[in-house]
Amino acid sequence: MTATPTAGRLTAREEFRAFADRHIAPHADAWHRAQRTPPEVVRLLADEGLLGLPVPREYGGGGGDAVTLGLLAGELGRACSSVRSLLTVHTMVAHAIQRWGSRSQRETWLPRLAAGEIVGALAVSEPGAGSDAAAVTTRLVRDGDDWVVNGHKKWTTYGETAGLFLVVGRSEEGPTALLVERDAPGVRTELIEDMIGIRASMTANVYFDDVRVPGGHVLARPGLGVSHVVGAALDLGRYTVGWGCVGILDACLEASVDYASTREQFGSLIKEHQLVRRMISSMYTDARAARLLCLEAGRLRDERDPGALAATSTAKYFAATAAGRAAADAVQIHGANGCGPDYPVQRYLGDSRVMEIIEGSAQLHQVGLAEYAFQERGLRRRQR
Incomplete structure (x- = not known):
């Protein structure tokens, strides 16, 4: 499925609806009870071009506009709010890289996100910081050309399965955003179970213990996180x-x-x-x-x-x-x-x-x- 012009949005919605009715809605209650989204669902979304719908075509995405992305989110939300949450957090990370990332960051990460090779997750909220993102206490310290990350993020949607975290913490220059790969030493996740809703969204605590991140993983510049x-x-x-x-x-x-x-x-x-x-x-x-x-x-x-x-x-x-x-x-x-x-x-x-x-x-x-x-x-x- 690819992005469609204005005249084709009704067709796009019908395609999204048919996909959700066939592949998502019949299983949503079972996933809700299991508190898991099967990995094959992520693969299917990626293969259909849905995870990369708003990513520019030059990076392997569908180049979809905002209205078409909204129609997709609506149909996924009708079928399963947890799966819609996957679309939300994944596209948030991709959007942040597309808008604020360097050329190298865009070329490195956007094709992988568009293809579903990795799932992106936003690691902002903490036990003591929710709506007030500026109140985060995760520490980001420069060490030579690298950054060292220490902190605890909570309520990270799809944090249990994400391969790339967009992390916001405090540095000497102010709030700073950087990209942390899941397999970096010192990254640990813990599934949060028995939530009141979106129970299949694999929401997690994410812990960063002396995680070393290359300086080239900072988005925008320190202080603008x-x-x-x-x-x-x-x-x-x-x-x-x-x-x-x-x-x-x-x-x-x-x-x-x-x-x-x-x-x-x-x-x-x-x-x-x-x-x-x-x-x-x-x-x-x-x-x-x-x-x-x-x-x-x-x-x-x-x-x-x-x-x-x-x-x-x-x-x-x-x-x-x-x-x-x-x-x-x-x-x-x-x-x-x-x-x-x-x-x-x-x-x-x-x-x-x-x-x-x-x-x-x-x-x-x-x-x-x-x-x-x-x-x-x-x-x-x-x-x-």
């Missing part, structure tokens, strides 16, 4: 997570409509009950509104419009909170069946809860969106 490298990566992450929430909304709606159309209570199908219809109408509306917001964010990103930042934050905030409401209602519609393992709505509920936290919590977006509102209003007043 958070403001530039991580900022750009997280912005892309918010975008794909927002689309993943559109997928959860679609999945909740499909499951609820199917269940309500076959389940009888008090002598009639529950789809005839007014309060069930109210919940489904809310899902229906939210799914379409979230999709439109994500499409707008993607369009602005492709046009390199300065408003893309606010649009992406808006889309992620609305889609994530709407997915949370839809998942809760989907479980309610399923009743006791929704609380057990036989229906996927239980998985949707846990996954949606994670979506309201990662790539900027709902509360962080509320604060930021209010600031955008004040700025836009102030600009209009000055233009009068």
Whole structure:
């Protein structure tokens, strides 16, 4: 599968949907229970050109635009939020290298990431540092031409299987981002099990004990690790997570409509009950509104419009909170069946809860969106 022009996006979405329905959705519950993504899934995504979709063609990728990447994230999110998480973190690392890496770094890493030879993971969060990336305590110390890394990263999505970590730590020059290979001596990972959601995402603690990294692995320059490298990566992450929430909304709606159309209570199908219809109408509306917001964010990103930042934050905030409401209602519609393992709505509920936290919590977006509102209003007043 390759990137498509605007006229072909509907076809691209149908291809992505067919792929997800055939290869991902039927196995998502089993992977959720096993808390693992089989390695052959990663290989399949790579072989189909999906892991490298947004990587420029000159580096072996598909050269896909933001809207097409979003459509892919939406269909993967509908089938399995954990697999969508793989797409998110992998493309975040690739994007950071593409934007801030040297020519040598791009030529070394982008072809391998596009081909799925290695999985990329973002190692930023720590036990004491989440949304505030500048508060990380991982230490980066120069030693000749190398850097020595010491620290503990937590909540590293696909950290248990990643071959390349984008690590952010503190150096004498300020927050610094560098690339650390998994097989470097002193790197150790520990799977975090029994998470509330995205349980197949192989999220891990990652420990760096006197890990020596070549100086040529620093992205951008020391001091720009958070403001530039991580900022750009997280912005892309918010975008794909927002689309993943559109997928959860679609999945909740499909499951609820199917269940309500076959389940009888008090002598009639529950789809005839007014309060069930109210919940489904809310899902229906939210799914379409979230999709439109994500499409707008993607369009602005492709046009390199300065408003893309606010649009992406808006889309992620609305889609994530709407997915949370839809998942809760989907479980309610399923009743006791929704609380057990036989229906996927239980998985949707846990996954949606994670979506309201990662790539900027709902509360962080509320604060930021209010600031955008004040700025836009102030600009209009000055233009009068």
